[in-house]
Each structure stands twice: as C-alpha cells, then as structure tokens.
Amino acid sequence: MGFADQFWQLTVDGLMVGSLYAVIALGYTLVYGVLQLINFAHSEVFMLGAFGGLFAARGLLPGGSTPSGMISVGLLAAGLAVGAASGAAAAFTLERVAYRPLRRRSAPRLAYLISAIGASLFAVNLAGKEFGRQNVPVPALFTNGTVFHLFGAQVSTQTVVVFGAAVVMLVLLDRLVATTRLGQGIRAVAQDADTAVLMGVNVERVIILTFVIGGLLAGAGGFLYAMTFNASYNMGFVPGVKAFTAAVLGGIGNVRGAMLGGILLGLVESYGGYVFQASYKDVIAFLVLVGILMVRPSGLLGARLGRAA
Amino acid sequence: MITPARLRQLGVCLTLGVVAALVTGPSGDSAHPFRALRQSVIDPRIGVFLGLAVGLWVVLVAATELRPVLGRVTVTARARRPVRATFERRYGNVGLNVVLLAIAIVAPMLVSTAAQQSMVNDIGIYALLALGLNVVVGYAGLLDLGYIAFFAIGAYVAAYFSSSSAMPWHAPFILNPFFVLPIALVLAALAGVILGAPTLRLRGDYLAIVTLGFGEIIQLIANNSDEITNGPRGVFGVPHLSVDLPGIHYQWGIDPLPYYYLLLGIVVLVMIAFGRLERSRIGRAWAAIREDEIAAEATGVPTLRMKLLAFAIGASVSGFAGVLLATKQFFNPQSFSLQSSFLVVAVVIFGGMGSRLGAVTGAVVLQGLAFYLRDKVPPTDRYIYFGAVIIAMMIFRPQGLVPSRRRRREIELAGAGAGASDSLGAAPLGRTVT
Numbered sequence: 001m002g003f004a005d006q007f008w009q010l011t012v013d014g015l016m017v018g019s020l021y022a023v024i025a026l027g028y029t030l031v032y033g034v035l036q037l038i039n040f041a042h043s044e045v046f047m048l049g050a051f052g053g054l055f056a057a058r059g060l061l062p063g064g065s066t067p068s069g070m071i072s073v074g075l076l077a078a079g080l081a082v083g084a085a086s087g088a089a090a091a092f093t094l095e096r097v098a099y100r101p102l103r104r105r106s107a108p109r110l111a112y113l114i115s116a117i118g119a120s121l122f123a124v125n126l127a128g129k130e131f132g133r134q135n136v137p138v139p140a141l142f143t144n145g146t147v148f149h150l151f152g153a154q155v156s157t158q159t160v161v162v163f164g165a166a167v168v169m170l171v172l173l174d175r176l177v178a179t180t181r182l183g184q185g186i187r188a189v190a191q192d193a194d195t196a197v198l199m200g201v202n203v204e205r206v207i208i209l210t211f212v213i214g215g216l217l218a219g220a221g222g223f224l225y226a227m228t229f230n231a232s233y234n235m236g237f238v239p240g241v242k243a244f245t246a247a248v249l250g251g252i253g254n255v256r257g258a259m260l261g262g263i264l265l266g267l268v269e270s271y272g273g274y275v276f277q278a279s280y281k282d283v284i285a286f287l288v289l290v291g292i293l294m295v296r297p298s299g300l301l302g303a304r305l306g307r308a309a
Numbered sequence: 310m311i312t313p314a315r316l317r318q319l320g321v322c323l324t325l326g327v328v329a330a331l332v333t334g335p336s337g338d339s340a341h342p343f344r345a346l347r348q349s350v351i352d353p354r355i356g357v358f359l360g361l362a363v364g365l366w367v368v369l370v371a372a373t374e375l376r377p378v379l380g381r382v383t384v385t386a387r388a389r390r391p392v393r394a395t396f397e398r399r400y401g402n403v404g405l406n407v408v409l410l411a412i413a414i415v416a417p418m419l420v421s422t423a424a425q426q427s428m429v430n431d432i433g434i435y436a437l438l439a440l441g442l443n444v445v446v447g448y449a450g451l452l453d454l455g456y457i458a459f460f461a462i463g464a465y466v467a468a469y470f471s472s473s474s475a476m477p478w479h480a481p482f483i484l485n486p487f488f489v490l491p492i493a494l495v496l497a498a499l500a501g502v503i504l505g506a507p508t509l510r511l512r513g514d515y516l517a518i519v520t521l522g523f524g525e526i527i528q529l530i531a532n533n534s535d536e537i538t539n540g541p542r543g544v545f546g547v548p549h550l551s552v553d554l555p556g557i558h559y560q561w562g563i564d565p566l567p568y569y570y571l572l573l574g575i576v577v578l579v580m581i582a583f584g585r586l587e588r589s590r591i592g593r594a595w596a597a598i599r600e601d602e603i604a605a606e607a608t609g610v611p612t613l614r615m616k617l618l619a620f621a622i623g624a625s626v627s628g629f630a631g632v633l634l635a636t637k638q639f640f641n642p643q644s645f646s647l648q649s650s651f652l653v654v655a656v657v658i659f660g661g662m663g664s665r666l667g668a669v670t671g672a673v674v675l676q677g678l679a680f681y682l683r684d685k686v687p688p689t690d691r692y693i694y695f696g697a698v699i700i701a702m703m704i705f706r707p708q709g710l711v712p713s714r715r716r717r718r719e720i721e722l723a724g725a726g727a728g729a730s731d732s733l734g735a736a737p738l739g740r741t742v743t
Contacts, residue, residue: 038518055343101704108707108720113452113517114658115703117651122696126332129690130346132339232339237647241525244518279533286522293515294507 003274008153010270016159016228018266019166023221024243025250025258026173027091027214033190033253034210037109040116041098042218043240044123045090049219050226050235051131052086053079054138057223061139072142079141080165080220087219088212094119095211103207128233135230138223162224169217170259176213177255186210190253238282242269245289251299260300319366326362330355332693333686409666410577417569424680425565429637431676433572434630439656439668440579441626446654447663447716448587449619450599451509452517455524456653459624461531461645462500463493463631468544471636475546478537486550486636490629497628498621505620509613524650532642543641550636561636568637575633579626580665586622587665595619600719648692655699661709663716670711 024046031039057079061067067075098119102111142161146154177183185206188196197203222231225239246265250257268288273281292299330349337345349355417425438460445453468475470489484492508519531538538544550571551560561567586592594615597605606612634640652675660671675698679691686694702709708717 040517051342058343098700098703102707105707107703110446110450110452110662111703111707114654115700117454117654118696118699118703120696121648121651121655121692122700125689125692125696129687129693130331130337131342132337133689134339136339136342231342241518241522248515280529283526283529286519286526289522290507290519293511293519297511297515 003271006274008151010274011267012150012153012155012159014267014270015263016163016266017270018246018263019163019170020221020225020262021239021243021246021266022259022262023166023169023217023224024239025246025262026170026255027218028244028247029250029252029255029258030177030186030210030214032247033255034186034193034207035099036253037099037112038116038244039094039211039214040113041094041119041123042091042214042243043236044120044127045087045094045215045236046218046222046225046240047127047231047233047236048090048123048222049083049087049215050222050231051127051136052219053083053223054136054226054231055086056082057138057141061141066140066143068143075141076161079138079223083223084216084220087217087222088215090123091211091215091218092208095208124234124236131231131233133233135232136226137230138227141227158228162228165224166221169220173213173217174255174259182206182209241289242282242285245285245292248289248297248299249292251301254299254301257299257301264300315366315370318369319363322362322366322369323359325365326358327355329361330358332690332697336687336690413573414570417566422565425569427676427680427683429565429568429572430634431679432672433569433576434634435653435656435676436576436669436672437572437579437630437633438627438653439660439672440576440583440665441623441630442653442657443623443663443665443668444583444586444626445619445623446657447668447713448592448595448599449616450595451616451619452654453520453620453623454517454647454650454654455504455520455522455527456623456627457645457647457650458520458524458527459497459500459627460631460634460649461527461642462497463628464635464640464644465531465538465544465631466493466496466628467632467635468538468547472547475544476537476539477535485553486548486632487552490632493628493632494625497631498625500628501621501624502617505617509616509620521647521650524645524647528642528645528647531645538642541641541643543639543643544635545639547635550633568633572633575629576669580669583665587663591615591618596715652695655695658699659702659709661712661716664709664711664713667709667711667713671709674710 024042027042027045028039031037031042057075060075060078094116098115099112102115142157144157147157147160148155177186185196185201186209188199188201189203189206193203196206222236226235229235242265243262246261247258248261249265250259250261252258265285265288269281269284272284276284330352331346334349334352334354335345337343417428420428438456442453442456445451445456465476467486467489469478470480470484470492471486473479473483504520504523508516511519532541534540535542549561552558561571587595594605594610597608597610598612598615602612634644656671656675657668658671659675660669661667675695678694678698682691682694708720
C-alpha cells in the first residue's frame with residue numbers, strides 16, 4: 001500500500017489528533033497571550049483532566065457491557081464535563097500555588113518556568129503514585145464502528161466523537177474570546193495589561209479565568225485523548241509539547257493560530273509517521289518546532305491575542 | 310479574630326494537609342486506579358495531617374497577632390549588614406572553604422559503602438553537572454532543559470572510543486578513557502553550539518522548549534538505535550579509568566572511594582576555574598546579558614557569541630561528567646531521562662543560581678534527601694518531593710540556599726521593578742515598563 005492509497009485514512013487520523021492538539025494548544029496560547037508566559041505545567045492539567053473524566057466514566061458505567069443510545073451520550077457528556085471540571089480545578093490550583101505568589105513579587109521570568117517545572121514534577125509523580133504507572137484504558141462508552149467512508153477512508157465513531165467535540169469546543173472558545181465581555185477583558189489584558197487596569201479591567205480575575213478556560217479545554221481534551229490512547233500518569237508530556245508546537249506554529253498568543261497549528265501539526269505528523277517510522281513520530285513535532293522557530297518565530301498567523309479574533 | 314483572610318489561610322492549610330496525606334499515603338496500581346485515593350481519604354493518617362494543618366494555622370494566626378509585640382525585635386535582627394570590605398569579600402571565605410573541603414574529604418570515610426556509592430553517583434556527578442548548568446542558567450540566565458543530552462553524548466562517546474565490546478558500534482582504535490575526556494569535552498561543546506546557534510537568537514522560553522525537545526530526541530535515538538548504541542539494553546563494560554604512566558600504575562575499580570576523590574578534585578578545580586571565569590570579562594558580559602540583554606548589546610557585548618559560549622562551556626562540563634559516568638558504571642538511555650534534566654535544574658535553583666558553592670550544596674542536599682528517602686518511599690515518589698521543594702523554593706526563597714550576592718541583589722531589584730535577572734526579559738505583568 002502506497003502513500004497515495006493511505007492518504008485519506010492518514011488525513012482522517014491526522015485531523016482527529018490535530019483537533020485535540022488544537023484544543024490543548026489554546027490553553028498555552030491564552031495564557032501566553034495574557035501573561036507572556038509559557039505554562040509548562042499545562043500538560044499536567046491535561047493529564048489530570050483525563051483522569052477526572054475517567055473517574056466519572058468508570059463510576060457511572062453500568063455493568064461490564066458497552067452501553068448504547070442515550071446512555072452512551074450521557075456517559076460521554078459526564079466524562080467530558082467531569083474531565084473539564086478537573087482540568088479547570090487543576091489549572092486554578094496551579095495558578096494559585098505556582099504562579100500567583102511569584103506574580104505578587106514580580107519575580108523574574110525564569111522563576112515562573114522553574115516553578116512550573118516543579119508543579120509538573122509534583123503532579124506527574126503524584127498521579128503516578130495514585131493511579132499506578134501503567135496505562136489505564138477508558139472503558140468503551142459506545143460501540144465503535146465505521147460510521148461512513150470518506151474517499152475510501154474509514155471514519156469511526158470514535159473519530160467522529162473526538163473531532164466533533166473538539167470542533168465544538170474550538171468554536172465556542174473562538175466566540176467567547178471574540179464576543180463576550182470576558183473575551184474583551186482577555187484581549188485587553190493581552191494588548192496592554194497596564195492600560196487594561198486603568199480602563200477598569202480586573203486583571204487578576206481575567207488571569208484566573210484564562211487559566212480556568214485553558215484548564216476546561218485541556219481537561220475535556222484529556223478525556224477525549226484518553227478514549228483513544230488510554231490514560232496514564234505521564235500521558236501529558238508528549239501531547240503537551242506537541243500542542244505547544246502547534247501554538248508556536250500558528251503564532252503563539254493567537255487563538256485561531258493555535259487551532260490552525262494544531263490541525264496542521266496533526267496532519268504533518270500523521271503523514272510523516274507513515275512515510276518515516278512510527279517510532280520517530282515524536283521527533284517530527286520537535287523538528288517542526290525548531291524549523292518554525294528558525295524560519296518564522298512569530299508563527300503562521302503571527303498576530304497577538306489582542307489583535308486576533 | 311476570624312477574618313475572611315484567615316479563613317482562607319485555614320483553607321490553604323487544610324489543603325496542604327490533604328496533599329501531604331495523599332503524598333505519604335498508599336500507592337495505587339493501574340488495575341484499580343482510584344483505590345489509593347479512596348484509601349487515603351479513609352486512612353486515619355488524614356486526620357493527623359488535618360490536625361497538623363489546623364495547628365499550623367493557629368501558629369500562623371498567633372504569629373500575626375503577636376507581630377506588634379515582636380516587631381521591634383525582628384526589625385533589629387534583620388537590619389542589613391554593612392557591605393564587607395573588598396579584601397574580606399575576596400579572601401574572607403578561605404577559612405570556610407578549607408573547612409568545607411576538609412568535611413568533603415573526611416565525610417565518605419565515615420559512612421556505609423552504599424552511601425559512598427551514592428556520594429559518587431548522585432552527589433558527585435550531579436554536583437559537576439550542576440556546576441556546568443550553573444554557567445548556562447546562573448551566569449547567562451538561559452534555561453536549558455535538555456542539559457542531560459550532553460551528558461548522554463559524553464557517556465556514549467566514552468563507550469565508542471574506549472571499548473570494543475560495550476556498544477555494537479565502536480571506534481577502530483581503543484583509547485584510555487582519560488584521552489576520551491578531551492574528545493567528549495569538544496564533542497559535547499560542539500553539540501551545544503549546533504543546538505544553540507539557531508535557537509539562542511530566540512526568546513528564552515522558546516530555548517527551554519527546544520532544548521527539552523533536543524534532550525528527548527537524543528534519548529529517543531539512543532533508545533531506538535539498537536545496532537549502534539545497544540538500545541534499551543544499555544552499555545556495559547566500558548573500562549574503568551586507569552593511569553598507566555612510567556612509574557605510576559593505578560586503576561580505578563569497583564570501590565567508590567577513589568572515584569569520589571577523583572570527582573572531588575575535578576569539582577574543586579571546576580569551581581576554581583568557573584570562579585575566575587565569572588569574574589573575567591566573559592563573566593561580566595554574561596551578567597550584563599542576563600540583567601538586560603538589549604543594554605548589553607548596545608554597549609558592545611557580542612550577546613549571541615557570549616550566549617553560545619555559555620552554552621558550549623555548560624555542555625562540555627556535562628559531556629565530561631558523562632565520560633566519568635560511563636567509566637564508572639553501566640548506563641542505558643533511561644539514565645538520561647527528562648527527569649534527570651529537571652533534577653539538575655532543580656539542584657542549581659535549589660542551591661542558588663549563579664553560585665558555585667550553591668550548585669554543590671544543592672547536589673548534596675537534594676541528593677542527600679533522595680538517599681534519605683531511598684528506603685522510605687518508592688524511588689519514583691522522590692520526584693513528588695523534589696517538585697514540592699522546587700515550588701516552595703521559588704515562592705519563599707527564589708535566590709536559593711547559598712545565593713550569590715549579585716543574583717540576590719538582581720532578584721530584589723527585579724522585584725522592585727528595575728531590570729531583570731535572566732535573559733527572558735522582564736517579569737510578566739510586573740511593574741516594569743519596557
């Protein structure tokens with residue numbers, strides 16, 4: 001089977017993973033937009049969200065059989081909701097513990113990165129201790145089958161669910177940033193925090209809510225990711241770095257850029273993993289990152305959060 | 310008096326108690342991922358920790374209530390000491406250094422072999438790594454999260470040149486490991502330059518991510534190329550260091566003590582050398598870069614070249630340490646995991662960025678903590694404590710245990726809104742206007 005035969009299948013797979021990268025990348029991009037800070041521990045927010053969703057799914061699932069119909073939908077919604085809530089709680093705690101004390105003191109930027117690394121080490125290993133260090137599968141919430149064919153490629157229920165949920169979240173976030181009062185606040189802080197304060201924006205509140213929104217998305221994304229690739233204590237690292245790559249690819253601090261970057265990276269990785277070896281899939285993302293940083297560090301869309309949307 | 314602020318404080322204390330109960334509580338397994346959580350909640354231990362949390366809160370509240378009474382005392386105690394005379398600043402620490410060195414020489418004789426082993430593998434090697442990373446993070450203010458990759462390069466270079474059986478891929482000639490040291494030094498420095506050249510132009514936090522990626526790639530390649538590096542099975546049988554000169558024949562062996570003293574000698578030499586480097590024109594250029602890169606550039610400091618130099622010097626020390634690791638013991642790609650990189654960063658930060666004594670102290674304290682925890686908690690759990698220690702350090706004592714005077718001043722100044730103390734630029738949402 002050549003690349004041409006597999007092209008559409010790879011595209012479908014790439015779109016699914018890419019949409020998840022986009023969801024996670026938004027967390028990086030939003031926080032970067034308001035704080036000019038890379039939230040290194042975002043991947044742990046993602047991981048904790050996955051376990052939150054997993055907890056709900058395992059707790060609510062009746063018996064060993066695979067549910068169907070409305071029960072599946074309900075379980076999915078519950079998993080997503082609890083995952084999102086756990087992610088938001090984790091992001092909130094992270095901001096409280098690891099960032100806010102530093103912000104109060106206006107600590108040097110390096111301090112933020114280091115305290116994020118500390119938080120990340122803490123969260124990963126505590127999760128490893130609590131949840132064990134092997135993969136934990138998410139129980140099947142619906143019967144996975146082929147829904148339809150797209151140019152000969154099989155599109156499974158899983159893919160539809162993940163891609164659909166991700167796209168809904170992306171659209172909601174885009175609208176939130178573009179039209180709501182909170183979105184206006186986020187954009188104002190991103191443009192100029194000092195002036196935003198003078199205009200009556202509660203910057204502290206905007207920062208916390210930015211973290212919470214990023215956490216909601218990452219948590220729900222984590223649950224979706226775990227449905228396909230299982231949950232584990234260190235599941236956050238690789239998608240985290242890739243989502244960051246996606247955010248940089250699209251132009252960090254730019255909401256639509258993060259979405260575009262995520263989808264593109266998912267596709268590139270899917271094609272690349274087929275052309276080269278699958279075990280070097282992770283290297284591709286890093287090479288893309290280094291390449292982008294060298295050629296066009298401002299990313300594809302380049303604009304800042306303040307001017308975007 | 311119960312105010313909302315105090316209630317919040319109580320909440321923080323209770324949360325800390327719950328977290329402490331979780332951290333010290335039972336470990337879970339993946340077949341029942343949430344059992345450990347449930348167990349720790351019903352465990353009587355949680356009561357103890359919550360009690361402690363309430364106690365802590367009471368102490369905190371009492372302390373604030375009593376502050377007006379104690380206020381005068383603490384103010385006089387914290388009055389700033391006058392700046393010491395130049396002479397004293399330069400030579401005043403000699404006595405302290407002699408004492409520390411004496412302790413370092415005598416200490417390993419008093420402890421068990423297991424502890425000696427740990428003093429070499431964990432403390433000695435990490436002290437050396439931390440000294441090297443200190444040049445990058447502490448002096449030049451760049452965050453390198455893939456630092457362990459150079460360590461790996463050093464170790465694999467040693468295996469390549471000094472043994473025909475350790476790896477499937479080896480040099481056509483066999484060298485004494487001592488001759489490999491300079492080769493590894495140069496190759497690691499070269500790797501540092503290759504990695505740094507495209508990325509050092511960028512803002513510091515991008516550098517952190519790119520170096521992190523680099524570290525992962527090196528580990529991934531080492532792990533995936535069975536026919537070159539032996540893959541996950543690791544490298545075994547690199548010869549021990551040996552001196553084979555006319556009149557002197559000595560071979561380092563299984564006994565950790567000779568390695569310890571060798572490492573001690575190297576660490577002391579590196580400390581002296583970096584001390585001189587720090588006070589040289591180059592060291593001042595690094596200080597200028599981390600405090601204000603634009604100003605440094607404007608006053609004629611070749612910033613990119615200086616940053617590259619810091620990167621290369623740091624990398625070469627790491628490569629050097631890698632050779633020592635390879636000659637001492639078995640290693641595999643797992644030895645160069647991301648967590649090891651984080652650990653070195655933690656050591657540098659904990660000890661005090663920009664301080665050589667701090668780097669060594671950090672290695673002694675953190676690895677000592679690890680050694681102490683060794684029998685008490687599962688080895689992987691140590692990183693929970695490390696993570697907590699790093700965050701606590703950043704919140705309560707960002708300058709580290711043994712800060713360099715300049716660094717401490719920079720952090721104070723940055724807090725007051727003047728300049729920055731790393732090359733990542735000013736604080737996010739700080740009061741600085743740039």
